[in-house]
Amino acid sequence: MTTAKAPGIFSFEMDAKAEDTPDLEILTFENGNFPDETITYGEIVSKGRKLAKQLQDMGFVQGDVLALIMRNHPEFVYALYATTAIGAVLLPIDPRNKGNRLQYVLKDSKTKGVIFSSEFTENASRALAGLPDIQVAGVVRKEGMPEIVKSQWTDLSAILEGPEAGEPENRCTDPNAIMEIIYTSGTTGDPKGVVLKHARIAPYSMLAQLVFQYKPDDKLYTGLSLTHGNAQAVTLIPALYLGIPAVISCKFTKSRIWDICRKHGCTTFSLLGGMMMGIYSEPVKENDADNPVRLVLSAGTPHAIWESFENRFGVLIHEWYGAVEGGFAHKPPGVGPIGSFGKPLEGMMEMLIVREDDSECEPGEVGEIVARTPGQKTEVNYLGKKDASEKKTRGGWLRSGDMGHKDENGWLFFDYRKGGGLRRSGDFIQPGFVEAALALHPDVDDVCVYGIPAASGAPGESDLVAAVVASDGGAIDPAGLFKHCRENLEGNAVPSYLQVVDEIPKTASEKNLDRLLRDDFSADAANVFALTN
Structure with missing residues (x-):
């Protein structure tokens, strides 16, 4: 097995995989009513290098930001290879962002270039109209999408299907360099860009093996957007680093999720609480439990439907808690009380429930969930927001902004988002x-x-x-x-x-x-x- 020349750096890890198993069909992108796209390690490296050359020809250097505005497509992976190879920074943007919000993210991140799919041409064009210094690095067009409307925009397929490109010069080998910026959901205001280093993603595969216990014969599935940390941490990176095939839908579908898993033989998938409620709200079918899925990795399973969901669909739920800024706890199937998101990994993470004065809450008492890694400085880097970064880690603890409680045995429970509790009479x-x-x-x-x-x-x-x-x-x-x-x-x-x-x-x-x-x-x-x- 080939060892990556710079272990943990995405492009080097893909180089090593492509050298060993270039033709392994590792990712299938499920496109709804249109044909699936399956890609190999060899294609990731080949097309990633072509895109890397395109970016360098445009003047991209280490630290420059490339934004992506599209659903889940293979081009996301090629862009991740290209940016990590040349030391640029990937900025995946939820394509549902539009208008002032999209323009805010592009401006706040100091984006140099953007790739978007033609279905989001209107959104991208409106945002770019006020940001003339941002270059269009390419437009992705798939079957069923509109034509590319401007002749000066490069059809990205022309680059990806064009002449081979060699290994990029001056490759990034620094695990502490910035790899990616992922913006928070912005559920209460303007989103903040969380700056992530290359070193952040290497542990994802260890988490998948040791905690989620993925097996070599598993097949992973997600319908979550790759612009979200969950899809990358739970599905994309473990699949690519561990050589476990995965299926990725272009967008989440609650009505077809079981049919997709049956068709592709998927054995585990990742959900968030809102998605689970949507799936559960679908009409009951006689074959609900007739599926190959053994394990559902969920963050935020609604207590009210937890056991019913497991029984109806014949699956086990592995609950976990975390955020792109950090912090992690989990509850394996059949362990601990229903409704709990678990406990932190012993010796690797501390997690407390605290009052406003940082004193620890008693069992059953609701307070803020805070976390830290023993022996390490607690750091969060919100792009260009030093005060917010320091506030998030006040006192050496990661302040989640989530309110929860623990029981007498130390099991942790989420109650509501800080400032978002609903009290009535x-x-x-x-x-x-x-x-x-x-x-x-x-x-x-x-x-x-x-x-x-x-x-x-x-x-x-x-x-x-x-x-x-x-x-x-x-x-x-x-x-x-x-x-x-x-x-x-x-x-x-x-x-x-x-x-x-x-x-x-x-x-x-x-x-x-x-x-x-x-x-x-x-x-x-x-x-x-x-x-x-």
Whole structure:
């Protein structure tokens, strides 16, 4: 087995894999109604070097930022090879970003060049119109996508299918150099760019082997965007570094996920809590448990559906907790209480629940989840935001911004995002339980429950809003849905309002963007229905 010349550096790791098994079909990109694309290690290196030459010809040098605006396609992997080879920095952007938000990320990151898929031409063009110094390094066009509209834009396929390119000169070998910038979801405001070093990704394969216990005969699957740390850490990097084939959908699909796993023989996949609720809300089918999946890696499984999900689909859930900034805990299947996200890795991570004054909470007491790695300085680098970086690691602890508690045996539980707890008539309401009840209604395809200031004016109190999407383009019967809620929820958990929408806006991690729903909410709107006694 060939050893990478610069272990851990993505491009060198791919060089070593391509030398040993150039024709191994390692990644399959599943494209919905259009043909799948399967790529080998040899193609990753060959096409990655062609793109690296293209970037160098454009003047890219170490530290320059290349932005990607597209769904999951092979070009993402080629771009990752190219940037890590020449020392440039990859900036994967959730393609759902548009307008001022997209322009903000491009400007904040000091992007030098951008690659986008032609389906997002309008979004990219509007953002680039105000940023004339950013070069278009190429446009990705797939079957079913619009034509490339400007003749001066390079069709990236012309580069990737063109003449071979040699090994780039002046390759990056420094594990502490910047490899990637991943922006936070921005669920409460402008997103922040988390700066990641090359050394960050090498442990992903060890985590996959020792904690998630991937096996050589596994086949991985994800529908999460590769712009999100989860898809990279749990699926992409372990697959490529360990030689375990993976299937990656161009975008998440809750209705076809089991069919995809059956078709490709996928044995494990990664989910986030919002995705799990969406899958669970699909109509029950007789063959739900007839699938090859043995293990679901989940971050944020709703307690209300945990056991039902396992039983219905015949899978085991390995729960875990972490963020792109750091911190990690997990709960293997069958260990610990349902609802817990586990415990930190002994000797490798410390995690506490603390009060505002940093004193440790008692079991059952809710406080902020903080973490640190023993013997290491706790660091977070938010691009260009020194004060925010220092605030995030105040006192040597990573401040998660998540509120949780532990039980008498040290098992950790997530309760709500700091500042986002919902209290109603003195009771704390868990939106996940309300969403679970609504998801079971046959007329509901997707749901997001959030709070607005209580009409009573009581400080800290919320009225509940349930934003719902009708199944199969049908209609929502508000009276019937309120009746369903009364029959399945405690009184204080019954929503005050139903907000009927065409879709629930999501982040790259498939989290509900409730702030956008909140911005659009009006009690007098035609799509909003109030609870009546």
